[in-house]
Amino acid sequence: MNLALGDNNCDNPDLIPILVGNAPGSQLGVDVYLREVRFIIRHQWDADLNLFLRSPSGVEVELSTDNGEADDHYGNPDDSTCLQYTALVAHTTPGACSVSPIEAAQAPFIGSFLPEGNFSDFNDGTDPNQEWVLRICDDADQHVGALEFVELVFEPIQCLPPTFVEVLSVDSTLVELDWTPGSNCSNTFAEYGPPGFTPGTGQTAALGCPPFLLNGLAPSTAYELYLWEDCGGNLSSLSCPVTFQTLCSPPPATLVEDFNTQTTCPTLCGQTCELTGTWWNARHDQADWLVHQGSTTSAQTGPSDDFPGGGRYIYLEGSGSACQNGNEALLLSNCIRVVASGDSCDLSFNYHLFGSQMGSLHLEISTDGGSNWTTLWSIAGDQGDLWHKQFIDLDAYDGDTVLFRFRAQGGNGFRTDMALDNIVFYGSQDLGPGDSVYYFDADQDGFGNSAIVFRNCGGGPPPGFVAAGGDCQDDVPWIFPGAPEGPCDGFDMNCDPDDEYILPPPPTQNDTVCSGTTGTLSATPLTFGGTIHWYDAPTGGNLLHIGNTFQPPVVDSVVAQPVEVSYFAEESNFGGMCSSGARAEARLVVFPTPDLSSDELPMICPNTPLDLSLLKILDHSSAGGTLQFYHAGTP
Structure with missing residues (x-):
């Protein structure tokens, strides 16, 4: 034929009519079927070519697309007998089970191969004795070719196989x-x-x-x-x-989670989803498993319904970077006491992994409270648009108290919606969430985030968790309960918001004076710009003075004992936004004026020493002062 084929012409492909007039029947699929398509094409780069066959009724079946890589030709174009052709045979042809598909073969494809499409699609009762069309398009530049030979082979139908x-x-x-x-x-x-x-x-x-x-x-x-x-x-x-x-035959179920009574959650990657019962979403991962009903929101990924239908399931939403590229969603169990049945039917679940960018799913078990995990089962990649059922053998853990977790890892794009449903134990018992509570410690300061809790079934804290919670900012290691607090600085360092605006009592200095003289009390602010307020009572009372030093009113003591007067200093800052939690006391001690007398009038001789400290001198005011002696003249 040597019929030239266009180059890079898929917008305007070559349409080669094939007139059939001798097919042994008049109704496709009833008394006749297309058995083979034979052809020879001379071409320098087979992978450029896309071949389709169209029936008289307009049904088009894919023959071969982008096969052959950089090799040459379909069949042998230099064979003048046209016997070294490429034959694409119907799947219904006897012996087709042993024929390789064309996409798995190597150019020049001499011999018989299975087409990429299904010739049974032509079996719609149409009379084959009409015009058929071979459509050939070249989807790249630089390489050209020619159709040398084409033939359609029909065969009478006795009974076509499935x-x-x-x-x-x-x-x-x-x-x-x-x-x-x-x-x-x-x-x-x-x-x-x-x-x-x-x-x-x-x-x-x-x-x-x-x-x-x-x-x-x-x-x-x-x-x-x-x-x-x-x-x-x-x-x-x-x-x-x-x-x-076939799967094993399990004993009666003891724990069933089909998610039908769980509350549905927004279908957003990174959305928090609260579960109740045996299974719960971890809080120290990147995403949650979401409860959903019906189809997921993205096309070509995820299930269209739960299993067996009409209910709810959980899935990992792949539309979002937090749910892709290996990021994890952890579904954790309560503490489970394993009761194994002696066969492989101890735990079952349905899973659905459909999508061209699918990640992986793992079932893991821990016997030490979550410190270490062992993989029981895993699967990765696209498993088709259907629900699968998996049984797990737990004989090795019979009698143990363990934790289970499903660990999902997102794929490399949004077509990575994976789902779980109908998690069933056959004999095992739910012991609850566990008595040991630990908190996730992201900044490793010894205090964890109280919102991210892990309850285990014995053993110490799992990796990344600690026994103490209450960390109000778990990404900053110097902020934790009990940390030194810098009051009124805008930073809650010790996770106690109530004391952020409470200043400590300022240090004070007392004073001691004599009756009728002025005393000075002082207090030192502890914060920059702090102001001292002086009061006459530890709480409430009257504001007496503002300033670091305070001179109380002069006290004239008329009693025979020292008098103590207490005043109270309070620091405030930033217009009173921060103030002392308690006032500091400062004491003014006022001694009375001394009233001295002595009954002793010693007589001494000239040049004779006298020890004045031996004299009995009375202070009738009990001023408590130090005696000093003076003389008026030489005796």
Whole structure:
């Protein structure tokens, strides 16, 4: 043919008409089907090419897109016999199970391969004896080519087999299957047995149209399964086999959390979500598991409903940097006393990981109160848009008191919504949140944030937690309960907001004077700009003076004992916003005027010494002063 193909022409692709006039039937999917598409293309860079086939009714099926990398050609364009072609065969063709898909093959693709699409999509009853269209587009510059040969091969239908058999879900005694029907889905049959069994020697079951639940399977058993159809006595060939393993058969459930009674939470990454019961969101991670109902908010990720439907589930919202790139959401359990059943059916849960940027999910256990964690199970990446069920064997922990946690790590984009539902224990008991309470200590100052609590089941505090709470600013290590407080500085250093505006009593200086003389009391402010106020009472009373020094009124003492008068100093700052919590006392001691007399008048001779300290001198005012002696002249 040597039909030139355009370069970088996907906006205006090459449309090659193929006129069919000799197909052995007149109704696609009823009496005839497309068995093969054969073609040869000369091209310098196969990965530029996207190939599609359009039926007379307008149905278009993908043949091959962007395959072959930098290699050349589909088929051998230099073979003049046109026998070294690329053949894309229908999945319903006998033997198709052993044929490689085109996307897994290497150029020049000589031989038979499975197309990227499904030829069964053409089976809509249309007459094939009309014009078909081969659409070829080149999605990059610089490399050109030509279509050398194309041929459509049709075959009469006896009975087409089911194709694309898929296991949707598995439980202890059943499997849910889906598939693309062949000619007569209402008469679909299954044959199953152990992996590798010879068809014809297994168990059979009548199914029907998909999807279908096949019951009566043995628990904890591996199976291989084929499908075929009966078209009124004509039997189709067997489908390609699928393998699966049934789950174990658990004893009665003792703890069930299906989240249906939990309160839904806003669907925002980083949103706090309070849970009640056996499971709770940690507060020392980057995100919470959110209770939700229905579809998640982002397309192409997350479930559309809970399992089995109509209820609620929890999920990690991926739209937000705090929920991506390995950041974690921790779902913690209360203290659980493990009662194992002797098989692998001790704990089960449903999980849903759907999204092209999916992260990972881990189930972990701790036997020492959360200090160390052991991984029981983990999975990562896109697991398809369906709920899966997982059983966990806890025989190794039978009789232990433990903690469990689900640890989710966000993926590298917003398509990382992962979900959990129906967390069930079979025998184990919930002992509650634990008696030992610890607090997350982000700044490692020995005091934790009282809002981030970890309750464990014995052992010491887990990493990052301490026994003392009350830290009001856990990202600053010099702020903690009992830290030295600088009052009235705008910083609550000791986590006691009530004393931030309370100044300590100012230090005072007392004074002692004689009756009728002026005394001076003083007080020293402890803060810059502090002002001293003097009062006549420890609380209330009258303001007497403002200033660091205070001269009280002169006191004339008329009593025979010293008189003490107390005054009280209070410091204030910033217009009275800060003031002393208690006033400091300053005492003025007033001694009376001395009233001296002596009954002794000693007689001495000239030049004879006299010890005056031996004289008996009375002070009738009890002034308590020091005696000094003077003389009026030489005796």
